[in-house]
Amino acid sequence: MNLPPFRPILSALRRSPLMPWLLAAQVAIACAILSNAVFLLQRQAGPLLVDDGIDGERLLLVDNLVSRNGLWDAARIAAGAEALRAVSGVEAAAPALGLPMKQSMVFNLSLRGPAGTTARISGFTGRGLRQALGLELLRGRDFTSEEGATIDLAGEGVDVPSGTPVILTQALARHLFPEGDALGGRLEQTDGDRHLVVVGIVRHLMRYELGQLEDGKAEFSLLLPARIVSTPVLNYALRADPARLDEVKAAAVAALEREFGAMQMPGIAPRVDRYEDLRREAFRPRRAAIWLLGSVIAVVLAVTGIGIAGLSGYWVEQRLRGIGIRRALGATRGDVLRHFLAENFLVVGAGLVPGSIMAYAVNLWLMQHYALPRLPWPYLPLGALALWALGQFAVIGPARRAAAVPPAVATRSA
Amino acid sequence: MRYPFELGLRGLSRDLRTTLLAVVLLALGLAAVMSMLTLLAMLSGDPLPGISGRLHLAWVDSRQPERSTDSGDPDRDSPPFLWKLPDAEAVMALHPQLRQAALASTILQLSEPAGARSRNGRAVLAQGPMPAMFGVPLKRGRFWTAQEERDGARVAVLSEAAARELFDGEDALGGEVRIGNGLFRVVGIGGDWNPRPRFHFINPGESTWTGEGESAFLPLRAALDAGVPIIGSRQCDDENAGGFGFDSIDLAGCRWLALWAELETTDERDAYAASLAAFAQARFEAGVFEREPASRLDTVSEWLEANRVVPDSVRLNLWLAAGLLGLCMVNVAGLLAARFLRRGGELGIRRVLGAPRASVIAQCLVEAGAIGTLGGLLALPLTLFGLWLIRIQNHGYTELAHLDGRLFLLLLALAVAVGVLVGLLPAWRAARIEPVLQVKSL
Numbered sequence: 060m061n062l063p064p065f066r067p068i069l070s071a072l073r074r075s076p077l078m079p080w081l082l083a084a085q086v087a088i089a090c091a092i093l094s095n096a097v098f099l100l101q102r103q104a105g106p107l108l109v110d111d112g113i114d115g116e117r118l119l120l121v122d123n124l125v126s127r128n129g130l131w132d133a134a135r136i137a138a139g140a141e142a143l144r145a146v147s148g149v150e151a152a153a154p155a156l157g158l159p160m161k162q163s164m165v166f167n168l169s170l171r172g173p174a175g176t177t178a179r180i181s182g183f184t185g186r187g188l189r190q191a192l193g194l195e196l197l198r199g200r201d202f203t204s205e206e207g208a209t210i211d212l213a214g215e216g217v218d219v220p221s222g223t224p225v226i227l228t229q230a231l232a233r234h235l236f237p238e239g240d241a242l243g244g245r246l247e248q249t250d251g252d253r254h255l256v257v258v259g260i261v262r263h264l265m266r267y268e269l270g271q272l273e274d275g276k277a278e279f280s281l282l283l284p285a286r287i288v289s290t291p292v293l294n295y296a297l298r299a300d301p302a303r304l305d306e307v308k309a310a311a312v313a314a315l316e317r318e319f320g321a322m323q324m325p326g327i328a329p330r331v332d333r334y335e336d337l338r339r340e341a342f343r344p345r346r347a348a349i350w351l352l353g354s355v356i357a358v359v360l361a362v363t364g365i366g367i368a369g370l371s372g373y374w375v376e377q378r379l380r381g382i383g384i385r386r387a388l389g390a391t392r393g394d395v396l397r398h399f400l401a402e403n404f405l406v407v408g409a410g411l412v413p414g415s416i417m418a419y420a421v422n423l424w425l426m427q428h429y430a431l432p433r434l435p436w437p438y439l440p441l442g443a444l445a446l447w448a449l450g451q452f453a454v455i456g457p458a459r460r461a462a463a464v465p466p467a468v469a470t471r472s473a
Numbered sequence: 474m475r476y477p478f479e480l481g482l483r484g485l486s487r488d489l490r491t492t493l494l495a496v497v498l499l500a501l502g503l504a505a506v507m508s509m510l511t512l513l514a515m516l517s518g519d520p521l522p523g524i525s526g527r528l529h530l531a532w533v534d535s536r537q538p539e540r541s542t543d544s545g546d547p548d549r550d551s552p553p554f555l556w557k558l559p560d561a562e563a564v565m566a567l568h569p570q571l572r573q574a575a576l577a578s579t580i581l582q583l584s585e586p587a588g589a590r591s592r593n594g595r596a597v598l599a600q601g602p603m604p605a606m607f608g609v610p611l612k613r614g615r616f617w618t619a620q621e622e623r624d625g626a627r628v629a630v631l632s633e634a635a636a637r638e639l640f641d642g643e644d645a646l647g648g649e650v651r652i653g654n655g656l657f658r659v660v661g662i663g664g665d666w667n668p669r670p671r672f673h674f675i676n677p678g679e680s681t682w683t684g685e686g687e688s689a690f691l692p693l694r695a696a697l698d699a700g701v702p703i704i705g706s707r708q709c710d711d712e713n714a715g716g717f718g719f720d721s722i723d724l725a726g727c728r729w730l731a732l733w734a735e736l737e738t739t740d741e742r743d744a745y746a747a748s749l750a751a752f753a754q755a756r757f758e759a760g761v762f763e764r765e766p767a768s769r770l771d772t773v774s775e776w777l778e779a780n781r782v783v784p785d786s787v788r789l790n791l792w793l794a795a796g797l798l799g800l801c802m803v804n805v806a807g808l809l810a811a812r813f814l815r816r817g818g819e820l821g822i823r824r825v826l827g828a829p830r831a832s833v834i835a836q837c838l839v840e841a842g843a844i845g846t847l848g849g850l851l852a853l854p855l856t857l858f859g860l861w862l863i864r865i866q867n868h869g870y871t872e873l874a875h876l877d878g879r880l881f882l883l884l885l886a887l888a889v890a891v892g893v894l895v896g897l898l899p900a901w902r903a904a905r906i907e908p909v910l911q912v913k914s915l
Contacts (some may be wrong), residue, residue: 369811
């Protein structure tokens, strides 16, 4: 196959510039919108694809247990856990500070790994929490019962002594220990001189700060062994028989009412929710945004395709006579077809240059006003490829019609 | 001018396929922009029309120096606004001539004295004439007086719904309700007061668009005295880690109030801002405030802006929609150019017969404007459909998305403007057709 000569194409483009200009302008705008919309879509969709590591089918979360007298003490917290364990169908119950998809009680740690990388990490703690959440321990060991810090919100708050063992997620271990093994490694607290020791690694655990799931930070979570001795808001994680989840949920509400009853803050009702419901609710805005961005992308592609096909069709129509002359002078059908494909390639390319600049300008503006990160560079060549493909696809119809023009057309007067 | 007008309109019916395509494309772009614009307009609306213009939120920085220990404060990304009660009272005392209110919004339980009926709801605890300042509609009775406030009298203003529920249809005025461990006398019944967004006390992390209105308004001192638990945003100094408990509040150690002032003129505003700055400076020099002196006086709209009450995604989507409209416009410009140039022959004849260029341009612009108008009309059902889609998302704020008459007029104006704008280039190109060349080829 021989490439069509570009010189005649260019001179033809120069002679009647309106149509190619409009076409290139369309491609430029489409390029600017598409690359940014796909980027936004990818950011919205990313966290939905992250494995949260949780055995959601079996999980119930208890929240909104607020003490009338300020704080729940250790005995109450333990009694509550016992009452929940006694509910038929419950396999495990753990008091918790930090629950997935919940932000009623949160705590963060800023840690530095041996390679100097730091991270602000969501902490999950509570005796038996790993089993209750159904997290898979990939390597290392679980906490022993004598290990741990105390969480005393009546006193010092979260007090993590030096040498406390922690369990990281795989993703966090890779981030903090980019080379070498995380197991047995030391993590420094970025303030002060305390350190933590990594004793285990779980496969996945999504953090609960749902606003910070982007940029690879979705699994910046760690488990701490801690005994919660006082807290104003009690949370429990319940692992139950998946077939009886609704029944267990109702029984758990009743058990909590029996156990805590009048000790609760009047006006606030305790909640027991299925984890799957919470997750669906928490991610609903994201799913809505994905639908919206997805439809915008589809509409932009369709509009651009229709535009290219329409303009090219008109332009072919204008040049029927010229095409006939070329055919009469010996150009094959293939030559004519290739001429139009090449022409489209050039015009789309001419639109892609300002389009890419516009895409970056829009992205810069978004970075300033909406705190979005920079558009990763692969988006531009990929976007260009997509638009080139779209252009070729859209022009095939008009080009085929042009190639079908019989040479005799040239001999007729228009 | 009538002739080109007629010609333009008649042009619509020719080559129906492209007319239709152009109308649909414009309608698509316009509907996208209008849906997003409607949502944005609804969200940026004034929460209390006629009242919020006078209200200003005051703040001085009484926080302790920043610690490297990160307590994981969920409020850390929101702009600070909380006051300690003694500080707020000191500032309020500096301006006895102004209406000011220090308030907190909390969840509490109201019950009938015997405990037979109770209702959980939100209530505003306020020092100062808050209900009058914030335009709480008074159905019957009165608000509490300054004297009652000074005396710590246990009086309350109930919302109509709360009064109906607690008193079971009987007259609530003069009756008593149990709040905390005290009995409050009902002195006033207020109508529905539920500003959207809930700007008067923004609990970080809580939606400002959802939730019921306030069920009760109580004077602050009386409420504290009756042990009403305060369940809302609070920020306590270090030595008061016990501030985690909701049952009690350390008045000297915790910040938990918002201070609002009613300021009519810019002079008043400037004077108030200056006195805030002076207060912060004096406290800092006295060693009470540990951070560099800082103060702020925000209007309601500034405060909403600072809290990003209108979600970023709504603005972002408006820009996306605008981009889509731009793309559709370029596309339609191409379609129109093709339509007009195809008719080069007849435009040429008009020119040869003496029509001026302006007349050809007018003809083309009328056709383009008509296509824009049709696009706008088609955009109306599409916009309604888009708003319905937004409403069923139910993000809390989305239920506000309704098209009103003003926005509909805007849509039509936008449609005509877009049509004409889109027609400009093709019309100019069509008017440049050389009549002689066209006529020769006939």
